Amino acid sequence: MKLEHRIGQLLLIGLPGPQLDLMTRSMLQTIQPGGILLNTHNIEDAQQLVELTATIRSLIEVPPIIAVDQEGGRVDRLKEIYSPMPSADLFRASGDAAVAARMGEIASEALRTLGFNVNFAPVLDIASDDGANNGLKGRYLGSNLAEVVRLAGAYLEGLQHGGVVGVGKHFPGLGDCALHRVVQQDQCSLECGDRRARALPGLRRSLAAPLVAVQEHSHGIIA
Numbered sequence: 001m002k003l004e005h006r007i008g009q010l011l012l013i014g015l016p017g018p019q020l021d022l023m024t025r026s027m028l029q030t031i032q033p034g035g036i037l038l039n040t041h042n043i044e045d046a047q048q049l050v051e052l053t054a055t056i057r058s059l060i061e062v063p064p065i066i067a068v069d070q071e072g073g074r075v076d077r078l079k080e081i082y083s084p085m086p087s088a089d090l091f092r093a094s095g096d097a098a099v100a101a102r103m104g105e106i107a108s109e110a111l112r113t114l115g116f117n118v119n120f121a122p123v124l125d126i127a128s129d130d131g132a133n134n135g136l137k138g139r140y141l142g143s144n145l146a147e148v149v150r151l152a153g154a155y156l157e158g159l160q161h162g163g164v165v166g167v168g169k170h171f172p173g174l175g176d177c178a179l180h181r182v183v184q185q186d187q188c189s190l191e192c193g194d195r196r197a198r199a200l201p202g203l204r205r206s207l208a209a210p211l212v213a214v215q216e217h218s219h220g221i222i223a
Helices: 003-008 022-031 046-059 088-094 097-114 145-161 190-206
Strands: 035-038 065-068 070-072 168-171 178-180 185-188 214-216 220-222
Touching (some): 035 046, 046 065, 070 097
16 A cells, blocks of 8 residues: 555545535545545435445545444434434433433444444533533533443444444543633633543443544634
């Protein structure tokens, strides 16, 4: 494998639109990225999405990660294709791990049908304050480690049983963050980040399904 392709394997990139124009095709063939993360602007309908993911695979020599954020609730990238999927706080309200596991299975089947093999879910942040004004409202599975582990583990098992890898997020944690009024981004203190970083080993040891990937903060400010 060429050196530039080996470097490309380290990259997870986005795409500009729902179709691959000549420039984007050339870019994929040149870079040979390790993965593609699709978002709402890449998704029109089921047929278009199946064709898009198949074309991506045809252009990248090493089978790529094809990922999406499909938590359900507020973060539902597939709402134009499938009936709305329930949010994490509904799993939490039910308190039933079997419900979380079944939703993982349903999400996995839906994602595999469309060509995805990785889902950036579930949220593993611990809700220290359910009323906190940040981007995670309604996306928490629990307010303590045991609650998050029980429901997230069940969801991950269901997801991975169907052949989709789940990615836990957000590291080192957004649960204690508040929305910065000026820049409209979540702002976290270093102390809060350290506390969440210390919680990660406990999550990893305790989850029933293996936690194989973790997403770092993508849009927060550490202050």
